[in-house]
Amino acid sequence: MSKFAHITKIHPCFNEKIHDKVGRIHLPVALKCNIACKFCRRSIGKEACEQRPGVARAILKPEDVESYLKRMLDKYPNIKVVGIAGPGDSLFNKETFETLKIIDEKFPNLIKCISTNGLLLPKYYKTLADLNVKTVTVTVNAINPEILKEIVERVYYNKKIYKGIEGAEILIKNQLEGIRKAYDEDLIIKINTVLIPEINKEHVVEIAKELKDYAYIQNIIPLIPLYKMKNYRPPTCEELKKVREEAEKYLPQFRACAQCRADAVGLIKEKEELKNYFKEQNKELDVFEIKHFSH
Numbered sequence: 001m002s003k004f005a006h007i008t009k010i011h012p013c014f015n016e017k018i019h020d021k022v023g024r025i026h027l028p029v030a031l032k033c034n035i036a037c038k039f040c041r042r043s044i045g046k047e048a049c050e051q052r053p054g055v056a057r058a059i060l061k062p063e064d065v066e067s068y069l070k071r072m073l074d075k076y077p078n079i080k081v082v083g084i085a086g087p088g089d090s091l092f093n094k095e096t097f098e099t100l101k102i103i104d105e106k107f108p109n110l111i112k113c114i115s116t117n118g119l120l121l122p123k124y125y126k127t128l129a130d131l132n133v134k135t136v137t138v139t140v141n142a143i144n145p146e147i148l149k150e151i152v153e154r155v156y157y158n159k160k161i162y163k164g165i166e167g168a169e170i171l172i173k174n175q176l177e178g179i180r181k182a183y184d185e186d187l188i189i190k191i192n193t194v195l196i197p198e199i200n201k202e203h204v205v206e207i208a209k210e211l212k213d214y215a216y217i218q219n220i221i222p223l224i225p226l227y228k229m230k231n232y233r234p235p236t237c238e239e240l241k242k243v244r245e246e247a248e249k250y251l252p253q254f255r256a257c258a259q260c261r262a263d264a265v266g267l268i269k270e271k272e273e274l275k276n277y278f279k280e281q282n283k284e285l286d287v288f289e290i291k292h293f294s295h
């Protein structure tokens, strides 16, 4: 049995069999992002009605986390996992670490999970382990900079902006280093890969090969054509199936992802709750200070 079984057997996004039985909650505390993926359009506030990643009704402040989580746990006792999945990048926002600390102190029985583009993983893998985070999802869309530069326009790192191939090289180097180090700290790694048929269809299997010794599972998700990729086509079901089968020769595949919002609550089929919470608290729904680097 895997040394991670005590976590993976109850985490709905590491174990397809329980995906519709165990609940999770995403806390949308991470607003800013340090890279610019061409497919990513974040929508926050009143107009945020779509069911997809990068969408949140509002940004939750760490000071509201305890009361919001308490309420959601009362309402959805099936929640076992609390995650930070944006709407920006978890590791680029100090609120993420403040939130993880609160959860560790007040809700020690919940499994803590984050998702990240991995740029800052070499810097923070140890902090995450010390905060008792158990599962980390890293989005790796290419490990060849010539391919990644078609997906990521720019990277903000150490107070400088790197464009094109230069940015892609930094991102790949940090992702691979961060993933290896996180693995050595016993963090359980899931790799998210956005399948963009016109760009990385033939390459996705290389990602699985490269990471087979470090990742627990890979989650290949279809492109939702948005923003600067709105004219790119999403994969067909047949393409998605074929790429997953190829990649599965190297890494187990997760096939139940619903591409959830950054404020999703409960079982995967259940809908957002933050709106009701804010209404009851008489709080504004709009975002405070939208200042994010990329877009």
Ligand SMILES: C[S@@+](CC[C@H](N)C(=O)[O-])C[C@H]1O[C@@H](n2cnc3c(N)ncnc32)[C@H](O)[C@@H]1O
Binding pocket: 033, 039, 040, 041, 053, 054, 085, 086, 087, 088, 089, 090, 115, 116, 117, 137, 138, 139, 192, 193, 194, 221, 222, 223, 224, 225, 226
């Ligand atoms: C919004 S991001 C937040 C976490 C972190 N910044 C990251 O990229 O992993 C969550 C996931 O949504 C995916 N995503 C964002 N926009 C997407 C789109 N238009 N189509 C498919 N996946 C998308 C990202 O690639 C990532 O795996």
Ligand code: SF4
Binding pocket: 033, 034, 035, 036, 037, 040, 041, 054, 086, 087, 088, 089, 116, 117, 294
């Ligand atoms: S890393 Fe990419 S997908 Fe994630 S929030 Fe930033 S721009 Fe969006």
Ligand code: SF4
Binding pocket: 012, 013, 024, 219, 256, 257, 258, 259, 260, 261, 268
């Ligand atoms: S986005 Fe996918 S992996 Fe994340 S909570 Fe939703 S179903 Fe699970």
